[in-house]
Amino acid sequence: MTDASMRQEPLDPAAERMMRANQANWDARTPIHLVSRFYGLDQSLDPARWFADWEWDDLGELSGRDVVHLQCHLGTETIAFAQRGARAVGLDISEASVTAATGIAQRAGAEVEYVRANVYDAVEALGERRFDIVYTGKGALCYLPDLDRWATTVARLLRPEGRLYIAEFHPLLNSLGPKPAEGEGSELVLRHDCLGRGTAVHRDARYTYTDGPAVAGATDSFEWMHGLGEVVNALVGAGLRIERLRESDELPWPRWPEMRRTPSGWWRLPDSSPRIPLLYGLLARR
Secondary structure (H helix, E strand, C coil): CCCHHHCCCCCCHHHHHHHHHHHHHHHHHHHHHHCCCCCCCCCCCCHHHHCCHHHHHHHCCCCCCEEEEECCCCCHHHHHHHHCCCEEEEEECCHHHHHHHHHHHHHHCCCEEEEECCHHHHHHHCCCCCEEEEEEECCCHHHCCCHHHHHHHHHHHEEEEEEEEEEEECHHHHHHCCCCCCCCCCCCCCCCCCCCCCCCEEEECCCCCCCCCCCCCCCEEEECCCCHHHHHHHHHHCCCEEEEEEEECEECCCCCCCCEECCCCCEECCCCCCCCCCEEEEEEEC
């Protein structure tokens, strides 16, 4: 597949409007996340805590590699790549997030470049550069309306034999919802689609997934559910070959109060609960 054949038509106007709403929502979320206990940036940055050990195993040696982290938000994981010797770039749709990420990296003494752009515009925003590794995940893909378009963008960003790594919340976790509704218990109840319908889920939420005050202003956001099959088929369709798929029952934070800390420092449901996938890791190569 040639680079010319991978060039894309403009995004659907309705999807563009929803992504602009998401951009405004992330701009509004960012000040809350910066001071939240969830991210703990006023205590210890420790960007490696957001990675499972198996991610590093799959990614391999990073020293001297060109790595781009798509939809990076505050850029903490991007800093971890720089600390391992990579030439790291973070890209995010939110101007507030990119500004915050730049400041965080400077305070950490990490050499990271951050670029503000819609992920679908990443090739042009990054000056047609090619990378050894494209990394994304942990709450990123649900904000993308078109995975085929995204996969084509990833393929254009990669050098020949370059690798994509996704560490993403499992579709089953997304179907359980971010938290129980008011008055509900913490039982594992299916609340949302696990497979996508091609339409967006509209949320009007005054509070984000972190602790902290209410969001000021832009509370609307839109999410699209994507099953594992949709992700895999989009990548294969863009000319990438799948090399590894992992499923994990651990998360980097306690999604449910009954979760227990594991020796890895992450969190797992107790043995009395069903063992279900909460996160997946996918390695693909161009």
